[in-house]
Amino acid sequence: MKKFNFKRLLKFLVNRVFITGVLLAIQVALFVIMLAGFQEYFVYFYAICIVLSLLVVLYIVNDRSNPGYKIAWIILVLIVPVFGGLFYLLVSGSLMNRRVHKKMHVVEERIKAAAKADKEIIKELSYISEDAANEARYISRYAYSPLHKNTYTEYLPMGEIKFQKLIEELKKAEKFIFMEYFIIEEGIMWNSILEVLKEKASQGVDVRLIYDDMGCIMTLPYGYNRKLEAMGIKCCIFNPFKPVISSILNNRDHRKICVIDGHIGFTGGINLADEYINAYEKHGHWKDAALLIKGPAVWNLTSMFLSMWEYIKGVEEDYDLYKPEEEKLKAINSQGFVQPYCDNPLDNEPVGETVYLNLINKAKRYVYINTPYLIIDNEMVTSLCIAAKSGIDVRIVTPHIEDKWYAHMVTRAYYPVLLESGVKIYEYTPGFIHAKTFVVDDEYGVVGTVNLDYRSLYLHFECGAWLYKTESVLQIKEDYIKTLELCQEISLEECRKISLPVRFLRALLRVFAPLM
Incomplete structure (x- = not known):
């Protein structure tokens, strides 16, 4: 007979995901009990909910969101008219807190001011290709991300290659390291990176990390940011997960950004967990990709990170402090045009x-x-x-x-x-x-x-x-x-x-x- 593992049970019971599930279940149960207690008023409650659902459908039809998104919600609301409208108001995100929008708008204005487009570069591109210049103008105007040239880029076709390059570049950091990732998980990849970050922080390098709470809910222990702060690594969590039914849970920070001293950057699909470097097999062989960027275009990644840091922390950063040294930029002479860009779900521009x-x-x-x-x-x-x-x-x-x-x-x-x-x-x-x-x-x-x-x-x-x-x-x-x-x-x-x-x-x- 297999021996009962009390420690494993205790670990499961105190797991954040389990506790969150229990709290959400309690909320649903309380809602059901509340309805049962108002049975004599059910007719009135039913009528109010039907009217609410009809109003919600009218709102959805006239909303600016994608038609596919509208259709899915309309079907759901009409299938369950008693609760559909209420559920939409709680989780859709379309009626998100005005305070959140206002806070993001302030940050947008800051990044817009920092991201000054070089019109001469777009003009130069327009001589080569007007089609390309038009797309560059769009990105510059709506993502606040200027176009750059004389920027070296290297495509990294596997997580293992990105991991090796990332460690190499992190070890060279002299001023600052900015990292923003959706998923971080303790293991070979993250532990190796963390050792470098700790060493750099001890040397006086400004090391900062942003991670998404939902993305890391199964991979990092609760309060992990405090552990990193104790190591000298400045850390903040995007959109901390709360066990409350809410629309704001829909918006996650899915970015993967690393900036080193303002002139070296990484982006792409690779998170900081072992499956991304095939250190263990999760879903067969994991094929991923990243991009190494060196030169002036890294500034776009720097300003993206700083804007997110401002949004989460509620502080104002002096962007000019993190611009790269001109001498290091002059050393780069590479062909083509590069334009790192961001996408913000709160600005209604896809x-x-x-x-x-x-x-x-x-x-x-x-x-x-x-x-x-x-x-x-x-x-x-x-x-x-x-x-x-x-x-x-x-x-x-x-x-x-x-x-x-x-x-x-x-x-x-x-x-x-x-x-x-x-x-x-x-x-x-x-x-x-x-x-x-x-x-x-x-x-x-x-x-x-x-x-x-x-x-x-x-x-x-x-x-x-x-x-x-x-x-x-x-x-x-x-x-x-x-x-x-x-x-x-x-x-x-x-x-x-x-x-x-x-x-x-x-x-x-x-x-x-x-x-x-």
């Missing part, structure tokens, strides 16, 4: 999706895409299909081994309509592909954190780097071609052989995909 749509619509020969999720709206489906129908070679690589069964099922639900239009779809058979990359016509590239799903495109704080005619664009393409050799191409015939129950479940999940 920068991440618009950048992708512009790339698809401008393509003349090919569009190659890596994405872990393919849960897209009508605009994205239409653009991909039109491009393929027009003779553009459109290819999309998704995972073969899923990390979330429901997300993978919805991803596959989109295959038939895309395949019918000529889009080629591949699944990465060794495991899970987490890279978020676009490469177009040997000219354009994007490496970042933005997944092709509703959460990334509409609800999360994201970032990426737009590239035009840099050496790294061809590096992305080269890696993509190599990745295809490890992929299984999906045919339309395979999709049509799927059983009726699976088709029904996929269709049902696809309707509610915007809410996942």
